[in-house]
Amino acid sequence: MHSDLFHQRFEARYTDGRTAGSRDVMVELTERGILIPQDGSAAPLIWPFGALATAEPLTDHAIDALVTYSYQPGATLFVPGPRFARALATLAPQLTASAERWRAASPWLWGAAATVAIGVFVWLAGLSPAHTIANMLPDKARTAMGRQVVKSMTDGRAVCRDDAGLKALEKLTGRLVAATHDGKAFNVVVIDWGLVNAFATPGENVVLTSGLLDAANGPDEVAGxxxxxxxxxxxxxxxxxxxxxxxxAAATELLMGGSGTLSNLGIVLLQLSYSRDAEGEADDHAIAILRDARISSKGFARFFERMSKTDGSAKRLGKGGLGGMLSSHPDTDERLAKVLRSGGYAATPALSEREWAALKSICRTSLPSAKAGHSE
Ligand SMILES: [Zn+2]
Known part of the structure; x- marks a missing residue:
């Protein structure tokens, strides 16, 4: 009956829930369920549609799907892109938002009284339960998430800590933070990684790659x-x-003060891409922050424009973070125009030439990731 949906193949990221790693797989939708190829000569796994769950109900606007299977606890399948989410919503209608609303209304699903309250609140809040819960997370939980994400992202990569470079980075970060008028102190870490990328991670952390510093043509670009x-x-x-x-469920556990299952968060974050609305919101903040810091937004526009072209540097962009921002959005021109329109105020360079040179060579001194984190 849904024959046109079958035998489509999708790039996905599979975690078996037993070993720490995850791997790229090409999954297929079949009459029997999602077919997941196994390594070597092992028979492929079949995840029947009726026994699937998703991290978030599938809506018409879903941009990806994180799928779990009742009979293989801990295993996850992350499939980026709206095409798979839409096909899955048809083949497994229990995963759609309308089915979820009925379930969210059923108290038994939530178990404890506290979670019932959260569930009902989320249900009433309607459209974005994840954002509602994120807003309710205590700072302690966000800090724990952030630390875990940074740790797993920097795993096996050196954290750059050249003295003069760190000073320049602190100065730039401080100038931008002062312009947020928010009182939140951001912690920015540079890791030695050739990929051109930048990631915001929970608890006001930002990870920049040395590849991005190499690709930037000046401090204003990095500031943007x-x-x-x-x-x-x-x-x-x-x-x-x-x-x-x-x-x-895991988020509720975090909310209740538990540490949850945080081990793969960095990998998950590397796979995430933000919606077009979220990118627009981040751009609006960037424009306001740059303006109030008196840093020209032209650098941001220039970098954005250069990276969105499919030249050699763009090919080094990874998934997620900046890679997601530049590759998955068709409205690049529109966003670029908005950034360019924001100019017209007096500005000074984000860093002096000397400070910029120091930032560029921040990876001259680096520490293995294991020693670089917080000491507690
Ligand atoms: Zn973004």
């Missing part, structure tokens, strides 16, 4: 990227994305 990522942080987009990805 940082301001954009801070915008994501201020809107709690990383928290929201992770709550969506790990599911409401």
């Amino acid at each position: 990227v940082l301001a954009h990522e801070m915008g994501h942080g201020l809107e709690l987009h990383p928290e929201t994305g992770l709550v969506r990805a790990m599911g409401l």
Whole structure:
């Protein structure tokens, strides 16, 4: 009956729930369920549609799907892009938003009284349960999430800590933070990674890659990227994305003060892409922050424009973070025009030439990731 939906193939990320890693797979929709190829000669897994759950109900606007299977606890399948989410909503209608609304209304699903209250609140709040929960997360939980994400992102990569470079980075970060008028202190970490990317992570953290510093043509470009990522942080987009990805149950546990299952958060965050609305919100923050910091927004526009072209540097962009921002949105021109329109105020360079040179060579001294984190 849904024959046109079958035998489509989708790039996905599969975690078996037993080993720490995850791997890229090409999954297929079949009459029997989602077919997941296994390594080597092992028979492929079949996940029947009736026994599936998703981290968040599938809506018409879903931009990805994080799927779990009742009979394989801990295993997850993350499929980016709206096409799979839409096909799955047809084949597994119990995963859609309308089915979920009925369930959210049923108290038994939530178990404890406290979670009932949250469930009802979320249900009443309607459209974005993940964002609602992200907003309710205590700072302690967001900090724990952020630390875990940074740790798993920097796993196996060095954290750059050249003294002069760190000073320049602090100065730039401080100038931008002062312009947020929010009182939230952002912590920015540079990791030695050739990929051109930047990520906002929970608890007001931003991770920049050395590849991005290499690709930037001046401090104003880095300032723009940082301001954009801070915008994501201020809107709690990383928290929201992770709550969506790990599911409401795990998020509720976090909310209750538990540590939840945080081990794969960094990998999940690397796969996330933000919606067009979220990118727009981050751009708006970036424009406002740059203006109030008196840093020209032209650098941001220039970097954005260069990276969105499919030249050599753009090919080095990874998924998620900035990669997601530039590759998954057709409205690049519109966004670029908005950033360019924001100019016209007096500005000074984001850093002096000397400070910029120091920032560029911040990876001259680095520490293995294991020693770089917080000491507690
Ligand atoms: Zn973004």
